Amino acid sequence: MELFETLSTALAAYRYVIWPLVGLMVLTIAVIRWWDQVKYFFLNLGCSLPFFGFIARASRRSQVEEREEGGATWYKTERELCAKYHRFYERVNKDGTFYEKCANYLNKVEERGRKPTGVVLWGASIFLVILEAFIFALVLSPFIATNISANQAEFSAIIISLLIGTILVPATHLMGAEIHKNGLISKARLWHMQAKRDNDAQRLQSDSNVDLDHTDLDNGQPKYLHIINRVQHNATVTPTWWKTIIAIVLISVFAIGAYLIRASTINEMETQQVNASPYSTEADSPFAEPSSSPFELPSEAVADGQKADERAASEVASDRIFAYRLTFIILSVIFIGVQIIGVLIGVFRSFAGIQSKEAAGYITGFSSAGEFAAYHELKREQVARDAESKLSSLQERIEHNHTLGGSTDRGERRSFALYASEAEARKATAQEAAERKRFSDEERANEAELEKLRRDVARQRERDAILAGAAQPAPAAAPAPQAAVAVTVTTVAEAPAATVAAAVPAQEDQSALIAGLGDLTLYSESELLSIGTELGIDHATLQSKQKVQHAIKRAKAGA
Secondary structure (H helix, E strand, C coil): CHHHHHHHHHHHHCHHHHHHHHHHHHHHHHHHHCHHHHHHHHHHHHHHCCCCCHHHHHHHCCCCEEECCCCCEEEHHHHHHHHHHHHHHHHCCCCHHHHHHHHHHHHHCCCCCCCCCCHHHHHHHHHHHHHHHHHHHHHHHHHHCCCCCHHHHHHHHHHHHHHHHHHHHHHHHHHHHHHHHHHHHHHHHHHHHHHHHCCCCCCCCCCCCCCCCCCCCCCCCCHHHHHHCCECCCCCCCCCCHHHHHHHHHHHHHHHHHHHHHHHHHHHHHHHHHHCCCCCCHHHCCCCCCCCCCCCCCHHHHHHHHHHHHHHHHHHHHHHHHHHHHHHHHHHHHHHHHHHHHHHHHHHHCCCECCHHHHHHHHCCCCCHHHHHHHHHHHHHHHHHHHHHHHHHHHHHHHHHHHHHCCCCCCCCCCHHHHHHHHHHHHHHHHHHHHHHHHHHHHHHHHHHHHHHHHHHHHHHHHHHHHHHHHCCCCCCCCHHHHHHHHHHHHHHHCCHHHHHHCCCCHHHHHHHHHHHCCHHHCCHHHHHHHHHHHCCCHHHHHHHHHHHHHHHHHHHHC
């Protein structure tokens, strides 16, 4: 009760300072929560202000014309104004296809249906941690300084609780997020191990090209690669637990430390009670005068009574100490339970995917792609109307200044829709160029791999031919065939791939080529077909060899 009285007194005494600070804090939280809307409001306000607004200042400047190849002629100020609004236009320029991309991304990373941690949940978590930390801080505050008053001890307890909350709230949330992320990585590794047992596993290597806009690049790949492509991981693709270890150490230190400090306080109280026992009498004093009363009890009875009193006092003190310790244990358990709540919030409300939080932020609150598209269409129309209104106002001011200066009319006005269409064309061109570059890089990588494969096969054939010649040496009187064999081997090794493929019709040569390919279980059906076509090897023979190698692997795994 003293604490609440102190708080009410402080609120009444400093209400002109406290309430404005509380209002400022609430306003700050609201601005952070709806930051995009706040920025858009100030954009409209900043463009429309008289004298100092963007339109007023831009219309007074000398106008510089800009023209892109194949596009319309714009004033530089017009482009600047349209660019300000186009940033917001791009954020709401989404359709049903984008909704499907976001849903596909979240489905592949096993995070569909998760929601971000809202302001209310964050506030409740912070409040619980600070409230429990305040109870702990009340025990710590007297030990910070021994000469502080009760009000100063309460103030220091508030400060300590805020510091403890600042440490534990992020720690528990990060611990929960790490547990969720490690669960996804462990799931991907389990699926990969199952595929390895079936000899149908691919390497656990992520594709950096997969993102929210290109989430369909791995449609044909296994589910474990869907997770690996979207979750950050280490080089060995294994779970990491350092955040969890740090959080557990912090929680344990605070919980055990709180109990030890409280238990030490109780031990001190017990010692003081023993040293100042209320059951001591003057009869125990060596200076006490002997009593001459005829009703005086014998000394043996007095000693028995004192022992009984001491035993009763000891039992009372023990029971009280036990109650104190049990209470402090329960408080520590409550403290750990509050931290577990923070961990669970991190487990169920965090996102492990690189762009999962962004994707969930787009589609949360929409039940279908049609609803998503309709909402963003309304937002696009609102931004386009505001941009068109501000652009028309700027153009009218510019034309008014041109009329006063005797300038000629420049003809039809430009519009924000024209600017948006030109931006879309530039974006499409850039995406097309990026796609061409990506495909050309993949083609070059495939060609380099095939060229390396050709060289390996050629070297293998050369070694086999040399070994065959050494096993069947020609007669000494006729060295010409050996020279012919050497020339033939050199020619085959240096010939292009098409010549090599045409010159290998024999079964033994195909066997040598297949042996040079190594482990065929690493290649898919399409890759095996491409290799056989490129090197002139029968596809059925390659499939048969691959099945044999699969069987050998299964036999070794079973052994």
